[in-house]
Amino acid sequence: xxxxxxxxxxxxxxxxxxxxxxxxxxxxxxxxxxxxxxxxxxxxxxxxxxxxxxxxxxxxxxxxxxxxxxxxxxxxxxxxxxxxxxxxxxxxxxxxxxxxxxxxxxxxxxxxxxxxxxxxxxxxxxxxxxxxxxxxxxxxxxxxxxxxxxxxxxxxxxxxxxxxxxxxxxxxxxxxxxxxxxxxxxxxxxxxxxxxxxxxxxxxxxxxxxxxxxxxxxxxxxxxxxxxxxxxxxxxxxxxxxxxxxxxxxxxxxxxxxxxxxxxxxxxxxxxxxxxxxxxxxxxxxxxxxxxxxxxxxxxxxxxxxxxxxxxxxxxxxxxxxxxxxxxxxxxxxxxxxxxxxxxxxxxxxxxxxxxxxxxxxxxxxxxxxxxxxxxxxxxxxxxxxxxxxx
Numbered sequence: 001x002x003x004x005x006x007x008x009x010x011x012x013x014x015x016x017x018x019x020x021x022x023x024x025x026x027x028x029x030x031x032x033x034x035x036x037x038x039x040x041x042x043x044x045x046x047x048x049x050x051x052x053x054x055x056x057x058x059x060x061x062x063x064x065x066x067x068x069x070x071x072x073x074x075x076x077x078x079x080x081x082x083x084x085x086x087x088x089x090x091x092x093x094x095x096x097x098x099x100x101x102x103x104x105x106x107x108x109x110x111x112x113x114x115x116x117x118x119x120x121x122x123x124x125x126x127x128x129x130x131x132x133x134x135x136x137x138x139x140x141x142x143x144x145x146x147x148x149x150x151x152x153x154x155x156x157x158x159x160x161x162x163x164x165x166x167x168x169x170x171x172x173x174x175x176x177x178x179x180x181x182x183x184x185x186x187x188x189x190x191x192x193x194x195x196x197x198x199x200x201x202x203x204x205x206x207x208x209x210x211x212x213x214x215x216x217x218x219x220x221x222x223x224x225x226x227x228x229x230x231x232x233x234x235x236x237x238x239x240x241x242x243x244x245x246x247x248x249x250x251x252x253x254x255x256x257x258x259x260x261x262x263x264x265x266x267x268x269x270x271x272x273x274x275x276x277x278x279x280x281x282x283x284x285x286x287x288x289x290x291x292x293x294x295x296x297x298x299x300x301x302x303x304x305x306x307x308x309x310x311x312x313x314x315x316x317x318x319x320x321x322x323x324x325x326x327x328x329x330x331x332x333x334x335x336x337x338x339x340x341x342x343x344x345x346x347x348x349x350x351x352x353x354x355x356x357x358x359x360x361x362x363x364x365x366x367x368x369x370x371x372x373x374x375x376x377x378x379x380x381x382x383x384x385x386x387x388x389x390x391x
Contacts, residue, residue: 023062030058052105053098060094063087089150096146100139107135116201125199129216132200133193136218137186188235189218198238198245203312205244206233251311254288257323260300261330265337267293267303273329274305277322283314300339 031054067087070080110131114124198204198221202213206223209231215222221238223231246253271291278284288308295302305322309315330337 020062020066023065026061026065027058030054030061048105048109052101056094056098056101059097060091063090063094067091085153089153092150093146096142099142099146103135103139103142107131121201125201126196129196129199130193132216133189133218137189137193140218184236186218188239189216191239192216192235197248198243199247202248203246203251205246206231246312252285252287252308253312253315254306254308255315255319257305257307257319257326258294259303259305259323259326260339261303261337262339263296263301265301265303265330266334267291269334270303270326270330270337273326274307274322277325278307278318281318281321283309283318283321285310285314299341 033050033054067084070083070087073080075083111128114127114131115121116124116128192198198213200213200216204211204213204223209223209225211223211225211231213221214224214230216235219235221233221235223233225231274291275289278289285308288306290304290306292304292306293301294304305326307315307318307322309318
């Protein structure tokens with residue numbers, strides 16, 4: 001290989017290697033700075049800012065040094081232009097990444113300032129729901145804009161964009177139909193964030209399933225079912241279909257425990273025992289404790305035990321406890337109140353005995369005579385009787 005070729009390779013390679021080494025050094029320094037700030041317990045705001053900037057800056061620094069090095073190397077202009085174009089796209093994506101991380105940092109701060117692991121978390125759940133949904137939408141918009149700008153730097157794609165703009169009517173119609181589910185869920189997410197028919201940690205009934213809102217993403221909602229299953233529901237479904245929200249304005253709920261008891265049940269004793277059970281149970285919130293007879297049939301009466309609790313979980317356990325302890329109380333002190341089946345036991349006669357009893361009854365009626373069975377002062381008159389005067 002001629003010496004000039006080696007000289008040319010060295011002239012191109014050493015600036016690139018130096019730029020790459022400097023970029024890696026800056027990357028290590030930025031990461032070490034973020035780790036040191038976190039370990040030294042500096043201002044939380046400073047630490048969070050450094051953590052947000054560290055990763056994108058650690059990637060952007062080598063790209064910047066490489067761009068400067070390429071400009072200083074004797075590369076052919078077409079090659080240098082391609083390399084600079086790729087490095088510019090990398091820098092643009094780093095800026096997009098930084099913006100997405102900044103939005104995420106703001107979201108994390110708002111979520112920390114409004115925790116939901118408190119007793120009265122209605123306002124916190126409202127803020128968290130709005131923050132999560134709006135943050136996902138903004139991050140998605142930033143990523144879409146960043147990628148679109150990066151793609152538009154390619155001449156072929158820019159020409160395609162011009163062609164699409166020329167036929168915007170047909171393309172817009174086709175794109176609108178194809179992207180209807182995406183935009184429908186996006187708009188539904190904004191509606192949920194603003195009107196808030198549901199929030200994070202709400203207790204809902206969706207298609208007959210009881211669960212809590214575990215996650216609200218940009219296109220779907222995760223409902224954690226009571227048996228630890230997960231139901232994935234599109235955002236648009238909650239806008240177009242009815243569902244139950246047990247914690248819309250408050251987590252307090254009323255619940256019932258039904259008992260079918262005997263007619264001899266002492267209701268005053270039942271009411272006194274229900275009051276004692278509720279007052280001794282910490283899950284009762286002190287609002288409602290009522291026992292009423294709500295129905296009756298030929299054999300039993302239906303007694304409704306109505307109680308209240310601070311949330312749905314406490315209410316379910318309280319209902320079970322009230323039902324169990326009331327049954328134990330009635331079994332121990334008023335066993336006559338428990339339902340039972342009554343029956344009259346009699347002798348099962350044979351057909352012969354029945355026929356004989358019927359014949360004896362007919363014979364007794366015949367011996368007594370028809371006059372014994374007639375009504376005194378009967379109004380029917382026999383016209384053939386000579387004692388009856390004729391008109």
